[in-house]
Amino acid sequence: MVKKVLKKLLLISLLINVTPIVAEEEVDAGEYSCRLIDFYDYYSPVPWGDYVDDSYYETAFFAGDSRMGSLYLFGDIENGDIHYVTSLNLLYIDMMKVDDIEDEDSEVTLYQLLNETRKENIYLLFGINEIRNKDFVAFSEMYQEILTMLRNNNPNVNIYIILAYHPDYISNLPEPDLSEHLVNLNTTLMDLAIRNHVYYLNLDNGMNDAEGTIIDDYVADGLHFTYEGTQAFKDYIATHVVRREVYDKEICE
Amino acid sequence: MIKKFVSSLLIAMLLMGCGSTTTESASTSAPEQKPEETKETTQSQDTSKDGAEVKKLSKQLVSDLNLEDKVAEVKERIIPGIFFFEEGTVNASSFYVADKKADCVGVFRVNDEDSCKECIKTYLETLKAQLQTYAPDEIFKVDNAIVDSKDGLVILVVCDDIENAKSAVNQALNK
Numbered sequence: 001m002v003k004k005v006l007k008k009l010l011l012i013s014l015l016i017n018v019t020p021i022v023a024e025e026e027v028d029a030g031e032y033s034c035r036l037i038d039f040y041d042y043y044s045p046v047p048w049g050d051y052v053d054d055s056y057y058e059t060a061f062f063a064g065d066s067r068m069g070s071l072y073l074f075g076d077i078e079n080g081d082i083h084y085v086t087s088l089n090l091l092y093i094d095m096m097k098v099d100d101i102e103d104e105d106s107e108v109t110l111y112q113l114l115n116e117t118r119k120e121n122i123y124l125l126f127g128i129n130e131i132r133n134k135d136f137v138a139f140s141e142m143y144q145e146i147l148t149m150l151r152n153n154n155p156n157v158n159i160y161i162i163l164a165y166h167p168d169y170i171s172n173l174p175e176p177d178l179s180e181h182l183v184n185l186n187t188t189l190m191d192l193a194i195r196n197h198v199y200y201l202n203l204d205n206g207m208n209d210a211e212g213t214i215i216d217d218y219v220a221d222g223l224h225f226t227y228e229g230t231q232a233f234k235d236y237i238a239t240h241v242v243r244r245e246v247y248d249k250e251i252c253e
Numbered sequence: 254m255i256k257k258f259v260s261s262l263l264i265a266m267l268l269m270g271c272g273s274t275t276t277e278s279a280s281t282s283a284p285e286q287k288p289e290e291t292k293e294t295t296q297s298q299d300t301s302k303d304g305a306e307v308k309k310l311s312k313q314l315v316s317d318l319n320l321e322d323k324v325a326e327v328k329e330r331i332i333p334g335i336f337f338f339e340e341g342t343v344n345a346s347s348f349y350v351a352d353k354k355a356d357c358v359g360v361f362r363v364n365d366e367d368s369c370k371e372c373i374k375t376y377l378e379t380l381k382a383q384l385q386t387y388a389p390d391e392i393f394k395v396d397n398a399i400v401d402s403k404d405g406l407v408i409l410v411v412c413d414d415i416e417n418a419k420s421a422v423n424q425a426l427n428k
Contacts, residue, residue: 138334141334
């Protein structure tokens, strides 16, 4: 008798563990629900699209090293937030002061500005000063910290990671080491983009010459943009904006 | 007959599921916890002692060399990412660095002085390469960087006042 009761109890306990999934399915089957599905391919760089007009820059925040400084100096963007730190090492982003032509005594760091901004579209250009590093583990961890902070501050923010374009020359890092380090850096950046579901821009697709490096006229010293290069960079940004309405689809079932 | 078989099977499955967890937690984890805990406590005490020592020394050097307004202390967790030390060679570290300048003060408690010095050498070479582009006037300081060690303590100083730095480092190392 006791055995029978025990067996029944065991069977009941097992059934209790299984039934909720079935029940859930049954309930769902009787209802009509819609979900917003993101069809964007985060594994690929942002594809080409129509030009955005200048009002787009009001929604944009640009942060980076001296390469981003070119956009500040020669970009002719009057309504955008552009901030940069010359010789920025990302590990020091909360220590190094931003370059501020109007206020040279400014004590503000890029980290502070990134933490404060609530702009919808944030562009990040980091990594060239770390290009000689033997690995990008610590760099990646710090980058992740920044991405997490931006997402926490504004869950709907669109983040664009800009990959490092291939410069003509980097002091003390001759080829093929330069190319190898660039691959490692850009792989790290793409991995961050994929893991965090953020976008990435690959300037090498369109701004490189036949040799696979940045077009000579676009850079003054092999690395930093000239006026012409900055305009090409700006055009690239303006034609590589993700339009969410294209990729967000409501699926009802 | 089938009912009996199914019931027995279910009981066996349940017992297997529960039994293994209990066995693991009772027989393997518990007895080993104590020695590990003791070891960890001793290690953390040593690390904390080393940490306090390197912090005190680096702060003293920054003060002696009048670098307070120039350099700022770096969070300890990012120091390995700056120097790329071999794993397990550095027990404690403290590092002060300037914004856009070459000046820095680093104190490291290490197991392997040569390995640590090699990493510092690479750091200085990289720093020099960067400065060539952004602040060439700073390169002479890097060329005259002081990297010295004694009894597992390694010190790095880059600053303008090289002579004063040498004597401050000697004093810190009891040389």
